């Protein structure tokens with residue numbers, strides 16, 4: 060296992076949900092060996108995709124909405140949910156119902172969830188609300204639009220301050236976007252995958268097997284250390300230990316199963332049919 064001359068530049072997501080995937084990169088005994096092979100940088104999902112597509116990163120945890128024919132999915136890991144994900148919330152302000160929403164303020168960190176919500180309206184509810192992009196501030200968003208889409212840690216925190224938000228903007232209905240997808244398709248909801256620019260890997264000395272094994276190994280070790288992750292994150296985020304534990308062990312799923320791959324295909328097909336995303340008829344794998 061030689062030291063790579065050109066470490067693989069990795070764009071990772073700075074939310075709580077990917078923490079199990081990142082275990083070996085952040086903890087001994089493997090963190091120092093992995094630091095020889097990988098150079099990590101943490102940012103928002105939409106920016107991970109931009110960095111990978113612009114060639115400023117070689118490997119990224121990117122929204123499935125940002126996959127292009129040039130990128131290859133690394134098999135094994137994902138950010139997904141089998142039903143309720145908790146951290147993807149579509150908040151609809153009274154007196155609106157889902158069916159009457161005309162404007163949606165979407166979190167500018169999101170690519171996948173925004174496209175899922177567009178699919179929900181266009182393909183399932185047959186409405187065409189206007190989308191605007193906004194920073195993750197639920198009260199400001201709901202002052203601007205009939206509905207707000209929040210993702211990641213800001214969505215988890217909004218659930219904790221639901222009462223203050225509704226005092227400011229009036230009563231709201233809160234929809235878990237993963238649950239809405241799951242009840243309509245019977246499939247898991249998938250947000251993100253590890254993806255690479257395959258040509259970038261040829262200048263590092265890493266084999267595809269090593270990258271796959273490093274990422275899957277890190278995920279497996281992270282899932283074996285959920286209690287440690289809960290202890291690490293409890294002081295960092297204003298959410299109870301019990302909620303963090305449930306989130307990392309039940310809400311989010313980390314294995315890219317055949318059903319998850321069916322979801323990516325169906326999601327991209329619906330998005331292409333409605334002109335939400337460019338077509339991606341075949342998925343490329345490393």
Ligand SMILES: C=C(O[C@@H]1C=C(C(=O)O)C=C[C@H]1O)C(=O)O
Nearest residue numbers: 104122146169170171172211250
């Ligand atoms: C589950 C989540 O999935 C995230 C949502 C994404 C998106 O909407 O584009 C992308 C990456 C995921 O980390 C979350 O952050 O809440």
